Amino acid sequence: MKKEKSKIYNFDQDEELKIYKYALYDYLRKKKKARRLKDKYTSLKGWKNDYVMKKYEHITLNSLIDFQKYLKRKLENQIDKDTAASGFIYPIMIMIIGLYVTYTTDVISNKLIGFIVSGAFILYAAKSIIKDRINDDIAIKNLYRDYIVAIEELIQLKEKQMESDAADGSELMPG
16 A cells, blocks of 8 residues: 555655755765766755656645645654654663673773773764664655645645636636
8 A cells, every 4th residue: 555655646755865865965965876866956945846846736636635644644654663763772772881881890900991992882883873864764754844845835826726717717707
């Protein structure tokens, strides 16, 4: 079901995230991987107006409303996943640090420096891994939030257009 919905709306989270990150993060524009992107935008405004709005302007109002609901569910699922992951990762890290501290205090003092250095390296590596994961999760959530805002604007434009068309139609009818 998840794959079907994303195909209906032509929404691939991984590809959309690459385009979104390229628009927002200058350091990505310098990477060789980013050069392979088909759609490149250098600002959030350009991404929203020239990419998202144009990509979905041909979709009917009801489909846009359904797509917005789909995006909101994806955002909620992302937030739930992050909550569950943080409830698992941080206790594990605390347990590892606790075991490390317990072990190093039992070691002879001349070997303690080696254990402290290796422990610092392990903590730094773990922090880097967690930081990258957190940054990716934040970018995904921001992608969904900004997509929802863009789709909401498109919905409002379509509603105004329908109202305008209805008003034009009523003026033409003899009364």
